[in-house]
Amino acid sequence: MAEKPIITKFEFTEFEYTLQDMTRDYNGFNLVYEKGSTLTMKQSVMQVHTSMGITGELLSAMPHTLPILAPYLIGKNALERERIYQDTKRALRQQARMGIAQVDIALWDIAGKYYNAPIWELLGGHIRPLPCYASTPHGDHNGGLDCPEAYADFAEQCLEMGYPAFKIHGWGQSLVDLEIANIHAVGKRVGGKMDLMLDPACELETFGDTVKVGWACDEERFFWLEDPYKDGGISQFAHRKLRQIIKTPLLQTEHVRTLEPHVDFALADATDYLRGDIGYDGITGVMKLAHAAEGLGLDIEMHGPGPAQRHVMTSLRNTNYYEMGLVHPKCEGTVSNVAYTNYEDGLHAVDDKGCVYAPTGPGLGVELNWDYIRAHQTGHFVIA
Numbered sequence: 001m002a003e004k005p006i007i008t009k010f011e012f013t014e015f016e017y018t019l020q021d022m023t024r025d026y027n028g029f030n031l032v033y034e035k036g037s038t039l040t041m042k043q044s045v046m047q048v049h050t051s052m053g054i055t056g057e058l059l060s061a062m063p064h065t066l067p068i069l070a071p072y073l074i075g076k077n078a079l080e081r082e083r084i085y086q087d088t089k090r091a092l093r094q095q096a097r098m099g100i101a102q103v104d105i106a107l108w109d110i111a112g113k114y115y116n117a118p119i120w121e122l123l124g125g126h127i128r129p130l131p132c133y134a135s136t137p138h139g140d141h142n143g144g145l146d147c148p149e150a151y152a153d154f155a156e157q158c159l160e161m162g163y164p165a166f167k168i169h170g171w172g173q174s175l176v177d178l179e180i181a182n183i184h185a186v187g188k189r190v191g192g193k194m195d196l197m198l199d200p201a202c203e204l205e206t207f208g209d210t211v212k213v214g215w216a217c218d219e220e221r222f223f224w225l226e227d228p229y230k231d232g233g234i235s236q237f238a239h240r241k242l243r244q245i246i247k248t249p250l251l252q253t254e255h256v257r258t259l260e261p262h263v264d265f266a267l268a269d270a271t272d273y274l275r276g277d278i279g280y281d282g283i284t285g286v287m288k289l290a291h292a293a294e295g296l297g298l299d300i301e302m303h304g305p306g307p308a309q310r311h312v313m314t315s316l317r318n319t320n321y322y323e324m325g326l327v328h329p330k331c332e333g334t335v336s337n338v339a340y341t342n343y344e345d346g347l348h349a350v351d352d353k354g355c356v357y358a359p360t361g362p363g364l365g366v367e368l369n370w371d372y373i374r375a376h377q378t379g380h381f382v383i384a
């Protein structure tokens, strides 16, 4: 038998980067535009080292559960992803199973490097154009995306750039009338020319607010409505009720973890599309969701941009759009633009048809910009 890569240690390198012209809105969570502001952000590189010198690496904060997982993982064959997924899923049942994903993605990167193949090839995928939706930050009150006219202008700009779809993240604080005006402004401007989605990101205060916003989405024939209100995106009962009242397809399950609750959500008639979040469920977990969705005749939509999302999406039939976000007309900046030498996301990272492609190198197929990371390093941590 050929030599196998045995996990030997975990290493984290934390670094800083800055976002220009961005700030946080009223609640301190949502990133919004503000000219002249800078936000200092932190990110880490997680590295999983093996006995063969193959290292799995990805951008990720250190999972707080890693000290629980590390004694189990060290000494394991890194290629045994399924067994490790099942064992860690059980082990972290009291920690909301956070941390499974980071380990799993690193193991896929190791597998790709071990077999000298991109992850999508191990998944049986093929390279194809991945159509993107331009996904905005939340609305601001600072001269950026601060009114329906500004959103409509930006949607039109994205359409002209080739984007086939556009997703609104609206304002915080449940500004229902403004949200509805925005749906109509964007719908009237570009509806019928590109697919439109709305993601209030659970900001709407009540179920009633959600019904009103949903009726507006119906009028403009939105492609989906996502996580509208403050149940936090997890009530199966409420979203089944909502589906009985509005016509716009719902995209739920960004905020439920692992396979079984996703399937339960779909079987409860509480969503039309499934959401796959690789940052929570890993590549192994999201492939299970994708195949479960396929078995129900449904589509799965990946949350957020990133190399792992591209590898998975290019390996599936039953998916529609890549989330290119968060993109804004007046500022551009995501961590990927500084952290990699051969990969980027952002408003201008698409081709003239609004598409991107999966990386083709081994594993995740991305190279980290260690010059930048070391020059901006703020912390370092090893578990061996």
Ligand SMILES: [Mg+2]
Pocket: 199, 201, 226, 227, 254
């Ligand atoms: Mg969302």
